[in-house]
Amino acid sequence: MDFISPDSCKNIVILTGSGISAESGMATFRDKDGVWSKYDYREVATPEGFAANPALVHEFYNARRRSLFEIEPNPAHRALAELETGLAARGGKLTLITQNVDDLHERGGMQNILHMHGELLKAVCNACGEIHDWRDDLSVEHVCRKCERSGAMRPYVVWFGEIPRYMDEAAEAIDSADLFVSVGTSGSVYPAAGFVAEARAAGAPAMELNLEPSENAFLFTDSRYGPATEIVPAWASDFLQAIG
Structure with a gap:
C-alpha cells in the first residue's frame, strides 16, 4: 500500500x-471448463444467433438466470x-x-x-427499447408491457459484436x-x-x-x-x- x-x-x-x-458458483466463460467450452457463442450470444434461433438463446439465458437464485x-x-x-x-x-x-x-x-x-435479471424489447426487470423465464411468446409486441423481447445482455x-x-x-x-x-x-x-x-x-x-x-x-x-x-x- x-x-x-x-x-x-x-x-x-x-x-x-x-x-x-x-x-x-457462477460459471465462468473462458476457463478450460467454462461456458464457451460447452456452447458455441455464435449460436447463443450474438444478434445473428438470436435471429436464427431465439428459442435456443432464451433457453441458454433462462438456465443462467435460474442459476442466480441458487447462489449468494x-x-x-x-x-x-x-x-x-x-x-x-x-x-x-x-x-x-x-x-x-x-x-x-x-x-x-x-x-x-x-x-x-448488461444484466441477467432484465429484459429489453427489440422493437421499442423498453427495459424490464425480469426474474422469470423469457420466451418468444412474451409480450412487451410497453409496446405490446410479441417476439421482440430479448435478454438485456451485451452480445458479441454489440457495444458495451x-x-x-x-x-x-x-x-x-x-x-x-x-x-x-x-x-x-x-x-x-x-x-x-x-x-x-x-x-x-x-x-x-x-x-x-x-x-x-x-x-x-x-x-x-x-x-x-x-x-x-x-x-x-x-x-x-x-x-x-
Missing part, C-alpha cells in the same frame, strides 16, 4: 470480472460494498464497473455499479480516478482490458487482485494473487486502514 496517499485517494474505480463471482454473494462482494461505504464516510467515492451480468454485487450491498455487459454499455460513464470515472483496481479479470476482453492503460495514462496507480496474473499484469503498479474471497477482503481492510 506504499503508493497510496491518504489525502489523494478520494475516487476509486474498481473493475470486476468473472473471477469474483466464480467462488459463489461471497466475502469479496461484501468487502467491496463495505469499502464503498467506508470511502463515502471519508468523503470519497467508489465507482464499480463490472463485466458480470449477475446481481451479486447488488445483493452484496454495492450501490454505484456500471453493468457494462456505460462506456462514457466509465471513461469519465477512470479519467478522474486516484486509484484503479482490477478484480478477477483475465485482461483479455476489450474494451475492459484497456481500462488499466487508460488509468495509468491519466496518472493513477493500479492494483490487480486476481487468482493469477492477467494478460496485462505488467501494467499494474501493485498486485495480490489468490482466491478472491481471501485477497479482496484483506486488501479492502488494509486500504481503509491506510486512508484513516
